[in-house]
Amino acid sequence: MHGKRGLLSVVGSVLGGLLLLALSANVSPCYGYFMDKQVDAVVNTWSRFDRFLSTFDPAGRYVRQPIERQVPALTFRGFLRQWSDIQLSGDRRVGNRQKDFRFSQMQNLLELELHYQVSPNIEITNINNFIYDSVYNWQDSAGLFAPRTSETFRAYHNFERIVRELYISYRTHNLDVVLGKQQIAWGKMDGQYIDVINGMDRRESVQLEASDYEWRRLPAWMANVTYFFGANSLNFLWIPNFEQDRNPVPGSPWYSPLASPRDTETKAILDGRQDATGDQFRETKRPSTGDFGDHQYGLRLDVSMEPLTWGLIYYYAWNKNPTSFIVDRDIDAAGDPYLIFQPRFTRLHHLGITADYASALSNMPLVGELPIVLRVEGLWTKDVPFADFDHQDRAREGYLNSGIIRRDTLRAAIAVEFAFPGNTSFIFQPSLLYTFDWRKNLGPGFGGAVGDKWNVLPVIFIGRPFRFTRDRLRVEMTLIPWISGPVREWQGIKSKLVAQYRFSQFITGRLIYTAFSSGDRTDLYGQFNKWDNIGWELSYEF
Amino acid sequence: MNRHFFPLTVLAFLVLSCLTVPSAGAAEQNGSHRQTWKTVAELPEAERSRIDFRVDTPRDTTIPYLPAEAYPFQPPYTAEEMGYRSMEFPHVSRWSHAMADVFGAITSNGFLDEGITLGYSHYLPDEDGVPGQLSMTPGEDYFRMVFFYTYPPENQGLQDLWILRRTDRKETTKLDNFIYSPTLRRVRRQPQPRRDAQFPNNVQTFDDVVGRDAWEFSWRLLGTDVLHETVRFPNTRPTVTLATPEGNFNEIPSAQIKMLGDTYPHYTPDGGVVCYVVEATRKEDWLPHYRMSRLIYWLDQHSFYPLRIEQYDNDNQLRVIEVRNAYLVNPALEERGYAGLFTVYYDLALDLMSYSAHDAHWVKEWSEEDQSTMFEPDFMRRNWLKYPLKSQSLVYSPEKFFLRPRLYPDKFPQDRNVAISVELEQRYRLQEEAGHLVFDSSSPLIEAKVQQ
Numbered sequence: 001m002h003g004k005r006g007l008l009s010v011v012g013s014v015l016g017g018l019l020l021l022a023l024s025a026n027v028s029p030c031y032g033y034f035m036d037k038q039v040d041a042v043v044n045t046w047s048r049f050d051r052f053l054s055t056f057d058p059a060g061r062y063v064r065q066p067i068e069r070q071v072p073a074l075t076f077r078g079f080l081r082q083w084s085d086i087q088l089s090g091d092r093r094v095g096n097r098q099k100d101f102r103f104s105q106m107q108n109l110l111e112l113e114l115h116y117q118v119s120p121n122i123e124i125t126n127i128n129n130f131i132y133d134s135v136y137n138w139q140d141s142a143g144l145f146a147p148r149t150s151e152t153f154r155a156y157h158n159f160e161r162i163v164r165e166l167y168i169s170y171r172t173h174n175l176d177v178v179l180g181k182q183q184i185a186w187g188k189m190d191g192q193y194i195d196v197i198n199g200m201d202r203r204e205s206v207q208l209e210a211s212d213y214e215w216r217r218l219p220a221w222m223a224n225v226t227y228f229f230g231a232n233s234l235n236f237l238w239i240p241n242f243e244q245d246r247n248p249v250p251g252s253p254w255y256s257p258l259a260s261p262r263d264t265e266t267k268a269i270l271d272g273r274q275d276a277t278g279d280q281f282r283e284t285k286r287p288s289t290g291d292f293g294d295h296q297y298g299l300r301l302d303v304s305m306e307p308l309t310w311g312l313i314y315y316y317a318w319n320k321n322p323t324s325f326i327v328d329r330d331i332d333a334a335g336d337p338y339l340i341f342q343p344r345f346t347r348l349h350h351l352g353i354t355a356d357y358a359s360a361l362s363n364m365p366l367v368g369e370l371p372i373v374l375r376v377e378g379l380w381t382k383d384v385p386f387a388d389f390d391h392q393d394r395a396r397e398g399y400l401n402s403g404i405i406r407r408d409t410l411r412a413a414i415a416v417e418f419a420f421p422g423n424t425s426f427i428f429q430p431s432l433l434y435t436f437d438w439r440k441n442l443g444p445g446f447g448g449a450v451g452d453k454w455n456v457l458p459v460i461f462i463g464r465p466f467r468f469t470r471d472r473l474r475v476e477m478t479l480i481p482w483i484s485g486p487v488r489e490w491q492g493i494k495s496k497l498v499a500q501y502r503f504s505q506f507i508t509g510r511l512i513y514t515a516f517s518s519g520d521r522t523d524l525y526g527q528f529n530k531w532d533n534i535g536w537e538l539s540y541e542f
Numbered sequence: 543m544n545r546h547f548f549p550l551t552v553l554a555f556l557v558l559s560c561l562t563v564p565s566a567g568a569a570e571q572n573g574s575h576r577q578t579w580k581t582v583a584e585l586p587e588a589e590r591s592r593i594d595f596r597v598d599t600p601r602d603t604t605i606p607y608l609p610a611e612a613y614p615f616q617p618p619y620t621a622e623e624m625g626y627r628s629m630e631f632p633h634v635s636r637w638s639h640a641m642a643d644v645f646g647a648i649t650s651n652g653f654l655d656e657g658i659t660l661g662y663s664h665y666l667p668d669e670d671g672v673p674g675q676l677s678m679t680p681g682e683d684y685f686r687m688v689f690f691y692t693y694p695p696e697n698q699g700l701q702d703l704w705i706l707r708r709t710d711r712k713e714t715t716k717l718d719n720f721i722y723s724p725t726l727r728r729v730r731r732q733p734q735p736r737r738d739a740q741f742p743n744n745v746q747t748f749d750d751v752v753g754r755d756a757w758e759f760s761w762r763l764l765g766t767d768v769l770h771e772t773v774r775f776p777n778t779r780p781t782v783t784l785a786t787p788e789g790n791f792n793e794i795p796s797a798q799i800k801m802l803g804d805t806y807p808h809y810t811p812d813g814g815v816v817c818y819v820v821e822a823t824r825k826e827d828w829l830p831h832y833r834m835s836r837l838i839y840w841l842d843q844h845s846f847y848p849l850r851i852e853q854y855d856n857d858n859q860l861r862v863i864e865v866r867n868a869y870l871v872n873p874a875l876e877e878r879g880y881a882g883l884f885t886v887y888y889d890l891a892l893d894l895m896s897y898s899a900h901d902a903h904w905v906k907e908w909s910e911e912d913q914s915t916m917f918e919p920d921f922m923r924r925n926w927l928k929y930p931l932k933s934q935s936l937v938y939s940p941e942k943f944f945l946r947p948r949l950y951p952d953k954f955p956q957d958r959n960v961a962i963s964v965e966l967e968q969r970y971r972l973q974e975e976a977g978h979l980v981f982d983s984s985s986p987l988i989e990a991k992v993q994q
Contacts, residue, residue, distance in 0.1 A: 044982055051652040051940050051981065060695065077695045120928075171926050173911040185727035214725040231918045302920055306683070306705070307718055309731065309919065356731040360715045368831025369714060371733035419733035423742055470649045470894060471742035502743075505655050505694040541695040 054504045059542035075115040078542055083107040085207075085514075085535035094530050095257025095521070098143035098264065104253035104533060105204070106134040109215065121172060125180075127165040129215065131156045135253065143263055145251035148270050153203060153252050165219050178224040183217040184237065186300065186313060187354075189413050190429055190459055190478070193377035194313055194352040197298060199243035199320050205254035206494065206528055207514055218243040221289075237298035237315075242287045244345065245320040258527055278338055284322050285344040294318075310355035313379075318345045319446055323385040326395045326403040337396050339403070348446060352379040371419040378412035379447060386435075387443030408436040409447030413459075423471070424464040431457040440487065450491070450524050452484040463498075472502040482525055492519025492526040510537040571949040571960075571970060579767040579819065579953045589766060592843075593818075594618035597762075605676075607710075607757040613673055614878075621761035621820045627846035628820075628839055629672050632753025633746075633898065634687060635881040637670040637872055639663050640904045642785065642933035643689070647744050647896035650969065652940035652981035655743055658693040659702075660931050664908050664917045671878050680713040685752075686917035690927055693936075699724035701922040706752055711828060717748070722922035729919045738833035745862055745887035745896040747833075758829050759822035759837070764957050768814040769840055772801050772849050772865035773884040773897075774945040776978035783934040784883075787904035791934055801849055802880065803869025808844050816843050817850075821957060834861070838958065845877035850947075852958070860960050863888045865947045872905050886944045893966055897944055901933040943979055946970055 059078070067076050084106045091100040110130040117123050132155045136144050146153040156162045167180025187195030190210050199218040202208055208216060221241035227234045248255040250266040261269075268274035287294035296318060302311040322343035329339055354377045361370040383406040392403045413431035420426060433455040435448035449455040463476035476498040482491040497513040512535040519526025582595075599620055600610035608626075609615070615623040630636060640663070646656035664686045667674025678684045685706040691697040705718040717734040735741070735748040775782070775796035782796050800806065801815050809815060817840040824832050835858060840850035853862040864887050872879030885898045908916070915921050916928065937943050949970070951960040962970070972980040 047651040047981055051654070054652070054654045055939060064695075077698055079695070171924060173915050176924050183727070188726060188728040188730045211725070214727070226924075228915060228918075228920065230914060231920065233920045304919060307715070358715070358718055358731050358733065360734060362714050363830060366831075369736070371736065373731050373733045375731070417733055419736055421736060421739060423739060465742050467892070470647075470653065470892070471744075472653075502655075504653075505657070505696060508696070 053507065056504060057506045057542055059540070060506070064542050071116075073117045075117075076113070078110065078112040079539055080542075081107075081109045081111075081537060081539040083109060083535070083537045085512075085533045087530075088532045088534065089530040092530065095527065096260050096262045097255065097257040098262070099257075099530065100143050101135070101139055101141035101253065103135050103139055104531070105535075106138060108132045108134070111215075121170055123169050123171075125165060125167055125169065126163070128162055129156060129164050130162060143251070144253065145263075145267060145270070146249050146255075147251075149249045149251065150246075152246070153249065174228050176224075176226040176228075179222075181219050181221045181241075182224060183214075183219040184222075184224065184298075185213070185217075186352075187377055189375065189377050189415055189431075190427070190461065191413065191431060191457070193411055193413050193431075194350075194354055194379050196315060196317065196320075196350055196352075196379065197237065197239075199245045201246045203246065203248055203252060203254060205248050205256070206516065206525060207254065207531075207533075209496075218246065231304035233302045235298075235300040235302070237296070237300075239296040239298070240289050242289070242294070242296065242318055242345070244286075244318075244322070247321070254528075254531070256527060258522060277332075279341060280338065281324065281341045281343060282327070285342065287318050287345055307359065308355065308357045310353070313350070313352040313354070315348075315350040315352075317348050317350060319348050319385070321345075321446070323404060324387065326392065326401065329395055329398065329400055337398075339392065339395055341403075346385050348384060349382040350379055351382075352377070354378075367421055373417045375415040375417070376413070378410065381409045381447045383407075384409050384445040384447060386445035386448070389441040389443065405442070407438065407442075407445065407448065409445060410434045410436070411447045415459075422464055422467070425462070427459070427461040429457075429459040429461070431459060433457075449484065450482075451522075452486070452488050452491075454485055455491070456483045457481065458483070469501075474498075474500045476500070482519070482523075484523075488520070488523060490519060491523035492529065493517050494525055506541055508537075508539050508541075510535075510539075512536070572952050573770060573948050573950070577952075578770075578814070579765055581765040581954065581956075582763055585766065592617045592619065593763060594620040594623075595763070596620055608676070613676065621763040622756065624763075624818055624820050624841055624846055625756040625759065625761045625822055625839075626672065628841050628848050629675075629753060629756050630845075630878050631847050631868075631880060631882075633751045633882060633885065634661065634663060635871065635900075635903075636665060636672070636674070636685070637663075637875070637879075638665045638906055638908055639871075639881075640787070640902075640906050640929050640931060642901040642931040642935075644899040644901055644933050644935040645744075645897065646937055646943075647894060648940060648943045648979070650893040650981075652979070654937065654940045654943065656694070656936050656938075657691060657697060658933055658936070659689040659691045660927065660929070661687060661689050662908075662916060662929065663687045664913060670872075670875060675708055678708040680708050680710040681715075683707050683718070688917060688922070692927075699925060703729075703917070703919055703922060704752070705917075709755065710757075716752070720919040720922065722925075724925075727923070729922050731919075740889070743894075745889045745892075745894055746898070750864065750887065754822075754837075756822075759824055762821045762823070764819040764821050764838065764954050766843070767817050767819050767840060767953065768810060769801065769817055769849055770812065770814045771948065773799075773867045773886050774947065775799070776942060776945055778939075778978045779937075779942040785902040785931070785933050785935070787902050787931060789902075789932055799867055799883070801867055802842060802845075802847065803867075803883075805870050808842075815849060817841055818843055818846075819954065838954075845880055847880045854959070858959055860890060860949075860958065863890070863947045863949070871903050884944075886947060888947050890949075890962055890966065893969065895944065895946065897937070899933070899935040901935045902931045904929075904931070940981065941978055945973055945977075945979065 064076050085104045087102050087104055112128045114126045115123055136147055136154050151157050152161055165182050167178050167182045169178040184197040185195055186197055187193050198220055201216045201218055220239055220243045222237055222239040225236045269276050298315040300311060300313045322345050324341035324343045326339050327342040329337055331337055356375040358373045364370040385404045385406055388405045391401050395401050395403055411433045413429055415427055415429035418426045433449040435453055438453035457480055460479045465471035465474040478496040480494040484491050495515045498510055500510045502508050515532040516525045516528040521527055602608040602610050609623060641661050643659045643661045648654050666684050667677050675684050683705045687704045689702040691700040701722040703720040707715055709716050719732040719734050720729050721732055722729045737749045738747055740747050779796055781793045783791050784794055785791050820839050821836055823836040834853045835856045836854045838852040839848045841848055847868055849866055851864040852860055855861040866882050867884045868880045868882050870879050871881040881903055882900055887896045949960050
């Protein structure tokens with residue numbers, strides 16, 4: 001408790017400093033004409049620094065511009081981002097986790113993006129990411145040991161992760177052909193509804209934000225062809241290369257405290273000091289790039305009928321997470337039965353819709369005209385495999401079965417966005433996750449509700465810049481309550497408060513407070529209520 | 543000073559800075575010329591002959607809010623007709639074209655923010671200009687603009703599509719707005735910006751960019767005036783670099799940039815432009831809750847090009863000054879073919895300035911293929927910059943930013959209320975003495991004043 005208060009005091013000081021910074025940025029040194037000399041000196045110094053910072057772009061001036069001058073057909077850009085989160089709770093055991101770390105990420109990301117114009121119709125694009133997360137090295141923690149399972153959690157160290165995108169695009173008026181490694185975004189809501197083409201690096205688990213999808217999606221090698229006719233388009237994807245989701249692994253900051261075994265046992269198994277007990281899992285069977293029958297295909301139609309635009313999607317895909325099928329049963333040395341699972345990826349059929357509509361409400365009280373936009377996304381997925389714990393119990397008793405049942409799922413959201421005065425944006429986005437024919441003792445499955453038959457998430461977002469800082473300070477708040485039924489009723493609420501300050505058009509800083517409140521400790525958000533944190537991002541773009 | 547008083551002092555000056563006092567009407571705010579304006583009562587007969595002083599003129603039989611006389615009207619002109627003629631010249635020219643739009647803003651302490659967007663505009667009606675817009679049915683789109691951001695790096699690849707609609711009292715949606723964000727990788731429909739809301743860290747509003755419809759205002763002639771300067775370059779920026787659509791760059795002495803270009807035939811012997819000064823008061827039933835109560839336009843008497851526009855808030859305080867330099871870009875349209883080159887917007891309450899330079903202006907008839915693809919929302923996600931234009935018109939340095947426009951506190955005193963804070967008056971004076979913006983209170987100029 002004492003530690004938390006101390007930390008809050010630091011955070012308070014930082015916020016206070018940020019506010020003073022925002023105020024100072026608004027004070028012209030010419031006020032100094034009327035001021036005390038000390039005040040004058042401070043304001044002048046800050047003002048000079050602010051002016052210096054506003055045009056400070058060394059990488060742009062000394063790297064980007066010379067390269068582009070030498071190679072006119074090349075466009076070069078990038079950014080450097082420091083991205084850290086510090087937890088507000090002190091050392092403690094939470095579930096199976098030995099939570100003795102304060103920093104849950106200290107990521108340093110360098111992105112380099114190159115476009116080479118071969119001809120007016122042909123372009124080559126390459127985007128590279130270099131990540132180093134010093135969270136595993138810069139703090140002494142027994143609970144963080146993920147690099148022993150996967151070095152990717154600490155640093156991108158191979159071609160697959162560093163070279164995020166590499167493709168050649170050919171364009172005519174009616175046709176786009178893009179071949180190579182790329183990421184495709186089909187959704188535009190807060191959360192993933194029809195945005196299902198690429199796998200996702202979910203190392204941040206419930207903290208993963210829509211604004212980070214760009215850097216968390218896992219690009220795949222594919223052919224992406226779009227035919228344009230009038231205001232409409234038809235998009236076809238052929239994806240030979242399969243990229244699954246990457247979830248938090250044991251020893252990573254966001255590994256679920258509900259997952260067993262305890263950290264100490266996991267490390268003992270990794271060290272070879274202890275054998276794994278209980279059920280056994282064989283090596284996961286993955287789709288093969290060389291097998292034409294294992295490839296994925298997507299189709300999307302977009303139609304514009306102003307002021308309405310709508311689209312339909314179909315995606316014949318692999319589930320991004322493997323399902324563990326029971327393949328055998330055996331008895332251990334103590335005479336207890338255990339099951340042998342074969343994890344493998346299963347085929348899914350996704351059907352989706354998207355639509356948006358714009359209008360303006362006239363003569364609204366206080367605000368006059370009120371522009372609004374309505375957006376809808378929905379995805380129905382057929383025959384999603386769910387682990388059925390009743391079936392697993394029967395298999396343990398000797399009635400061997402796959403331990404799996406299949407259900408259809410639906411996830412959908414409707415967002416209404418209002419443009420209020422003062423460049424204030426307000427979005428209300430009720431979202432639904434639903435499992436058809438749900439029953440108790442089902443595990444998780446793609447698209448379905450979490451731990452229940454249905455989940456409703458009435459997401460609320462409000463954001464606005466502050467004119468007194470000349471809009472350099474922007475504050476945003478997002479609330480995601482997780483309502484659930486018929487069993488859990490309430491799984492907690494995620495709150496996010498962001499203060500973003502533009503030091504210049506090249507340098508931006510963000511302070512982010514994320515909290516997971518209420519809910520039971522076995523609920524989606526409730527399990528992470530000791531993971532409240534304050535993060536900061538400092539980004540330099542060139 | 544006691545350290546405890548330090549934050550209080552800062553706070554006190556922040557509060558004091560919000561207080562305003564009437565301007566003293568200092569000479570530097572008026573410029574060096576003698577009285578150049580005449581009220582309606584002072585107009586000589588020769589000038590009166592070109593003006594129709596009637597307020598209630600016959601109405602169009604089908605569209606009652608339009609004057610009955612056929613556009614572009616014949617002299618004598620009513621104030622309302624002048625307003626309609628000035629509609630020809632919104633910030634973005636009313637014909638199909640491409641250009642590099644260079645823009646930026648600067649705060650009072652010199653924080654500079656700049657950008658470049660390549661604008662491709664497709665004017666849909668068969669006829670260019672205001673007649674084209676009037677020929678459309680309310681609700682129909684008449685103008686499509688795509689903006690492709692190329693600078694700064696944080697905005698590179700960002701795109702905007704604006705589809706402008708003809709409006710009336712029933713059809714009030716003026717814009718369909720789509721953005722493509724490289725980080726979102728999707729085209730997303732956005733609510734239309736509030737027409738009277740300034741863009742973030744900018745003085746411009748949406749209406750400043752696309753123009754205001756004359757029928758939403760009541761028009762009144764205040765008199766005439768001769769303007770000798772609009773956009774003012776600092777002495778730290780002796781030349782500006784302007785581009786041609788072909789990609790050639792020309793270094794132009796900034797002192798040689800005239801208000802309406804080199805080919806304008808009606809300059810006065812001392813280089814002035816004779817203007818009508820008209821007031822547009824918003825009609826409450828057309829524009830309820832609008833941030834501005836009225837605007838005052840300085841319209842060149844031959845083309846009705848607005849060289850200076852003042853915006854007054856609902857407390858009747860001068861809030862924003864817009865000044866422009868233009869030149870004849872589209873000679874086929876004769877006097878309606880002028881387009882802005884440099885425009886400076888100045889918010890007096892915030893002491894915030896923004897500018898826009900329309901560089902490499904390229905009058906362009908889009909091909910059938912371009913028309914059917916480039917101006918549709920889906921095109922943006924292709925990230926295809928079909929017609930790259932280049933510009934080197936960025937200011938780059940706070941010290942080289944444009945000067946604050948003249949305030950002219952003495953002109954038309956019965957109709958204009960120019961009140962600025964003491965602190966702003968001081969900054970303005972320092973700017974005039976230095977010939978460039980002054981940010982630093984320890985500059986020799988300010989120190990000299992303190993010693994006095």
